[in-house]
Amino acid sequence: MAFLMKLAFVILAAGKGTRMESDLAKVLHSLCGKPLLAWVLETARALEPQRVVAVVGHQAEAVQDAVRPNFPNTEFALQSEMLGTGHAVMQAEVLLGGFEGDIIVTCGDAPLITEATFRSLAQIRESLDASAAMVYATEENPGSYGRVILDDSRTIVQKIVEFKDATDEEKACQTVNAGTYCFRAADLWQFLKGIGNSNKSGEYYLTDVVGLMTEAGKKVAAVEIASREMVGVNTRAELLQLETELRAEGRCGNA
Numbered sequence: 001m002a003f004l005m006k007l008a009f010v011i012l013a014a015g016k017g018t019r020m021e022s023d024l025a026k027v028l029h030s031l032c033g034k035p036l037l038a039w040v041l042e043t044a045r046a047l048e049p050q051r052v053v054a055v056v057g058h059q060a061e062a063v064q065d066a067v068r069p070n071f072p073n074t075e076f077a078l079q080s081e082m083l084g085t086g087h088a089v090m091q092a093e094v095l096l097g098g099f100e101g102d103i104i105v106t107c108g109d110a111p112l113i114t115e116a117t118f119r120s121l122a123q124i125r126e127s128l129d130a131s132a133a134m135v136y137a138t139e140e141n142p143g144s145y146g147r148v149i150l151d152d153s154r155t156i157v158q159k160i161v162e163f164k165d166a167t168d169e170e171k172a173c174q175t176v177n178a179g180t181y182c183f184r185a186a187d188l189w190q191f192l193k194g195i196g197n198s199n200k201s202g203e204y205y206l207t208d209v210v211g212l213m214t215e216a217g218k219k220v221a222a223v224e225i226a227s228r229e230m231v232g233v234n235t236r237a238e239l240l241q242l243e244t245e246l247r248a249e250g251r252c253g254n255a
Helices: 036-045 060-067 085-096 115-127 185-192 207-215 236-248
Strands: 007-013 051-056 075-078 102-107 132-138 147-150 157-161 175-184 220-224
Touching: 007 036, 007 085, 036 051, 036 060, 036 102, 036 115, 051 060, 051 085, 060 075, 075 085, 085 185, 085 207, 102 115, 102 185, 115 132, 115 175, 115 220, 132 147, 132 207, 157 207, 157 220, 175 185, 175 207, 185 207, 207 220
Parallel strands: 007 051, 007 102, 051 075, 132 220
Antiparallel strands: 102 175, 132 175, 147 157, 147 175
């Protein structure tokens, strides 16, 4: 069913996926007979967005060749250096800088995120007149995930912080960043220009855009999702485990 708002997607698909211990680009690894990236593209397509941009890097040509036959309207932005999620989104500005609407940013290696989550993100951003909205999950043992600090209503983000840069008090927080956002396009490009890489990784974090927005008094909304939706695939063992689960649930079709 078409989404009524003007909507674009930026799908982050540039990483090599070193922990996969494979020369194949991470998003091209097969889950139930189709690339990880295809799962995300299919879910995005269900909302009939005006634009879909995949940010590619490692094996960029192979990723484009794999996507074009089934997703011919996908556009591609090249991230030639792996300098973080914020840097990846910067590469999409050439294509989407003039887009007027909402931009959902999500990961190409998280195949279980749902159409309902994408819709909820865009709807809450609009209904609260927020500059952005993001998803979070509650984890009993949150490990090294980035933490999301919420207000008492658990609908407004006060701060998000990468695990590497978190204080002990922040690390004790169980609400974690699930890695998908919806931005009012104009606000995204405005605040993206302000982020830097003065952190322990030397990378440009997309999370810093949220920080700049909240510091400027802009509203950032939050949507809680089930932990399973944020599952990313980082190793071949995780890929096998996920396929086993999906087959048991009858979600692999005839693949």
